[in-house]
Amino acid sequence: MEWKKEAKSWGIVLGTFAILYFTGLITPIMGGLQSLILSTGLIKPKVTLENKxxxxxxxxxxxxxxxxxxxxxxxxRGKxxxxNLWATWCPPCRAEMPHISELYMKVNGDNVAFLMIALDDDFEKSKKFxxxxxxxxxxxxxxxGLNPSLRSQAIPTTLVVSPEGKIVFYQEGMSNFDTKEFRDFLTGNFD
Structure with a gap:
């Protein structure tokens, strides 16, 4: 009898997952949950280049x-x-977007240019999102396509390029970029 309860429980879990997957709701739900995690401030970028x-x-x-x-x-050149490399089908990409949007609103015009590079096959989908x-x-x-500086093994991938044309920040994976430390880094001097 105990195995029947276990099988029923697994059936419900797998059925729920299948419904979310096949209806396309899994991506926005996972992205939303990951964005909540980012909002806690637990995952934020380190403003130093590590191993690079x-x-x-x-x-x-x-x-x-x-x-x-x-x-x-x-x-x-000179900015x-x-x-940020992203796609609509990528939950971590969707998760960090609200935080990148906040960052953009705070530093836009401070000689910082944002290049949010959509990797979806259908650009209309990206624009609609x-x-x-x-x-x-x-x-x-x-x-x-992407040049060698932009090729990455994962998305989201975020780079910061100094006005002198050097990559001063590189990260694969999501982060909450709207932190005081990162804003200061982005608008500061990279010498």
């Missing part, structure tokens, strides 16, 4: 903006760049 030397950033490459116009990386969430940061699409 400052490397020169490759400014070659082009992207599409939301109007369908080409955007060249070379036009961002601090906050670059950002619009529905009310995020004000600009997004671009990796329609022409």
């Amino acid at each position: 030397e400052q490397q020169a950033f490759d400014f070659s490459g082009q992207f599409l903006d939301t109007d369908g116009d080409r955007v060249g990386l070379s036009q961002y 601090t760049l906050f670059i 950002v619009s529905e969430k009310g995020f004000s940061f600009p997004i671009i699409h990796a329609a022409y």
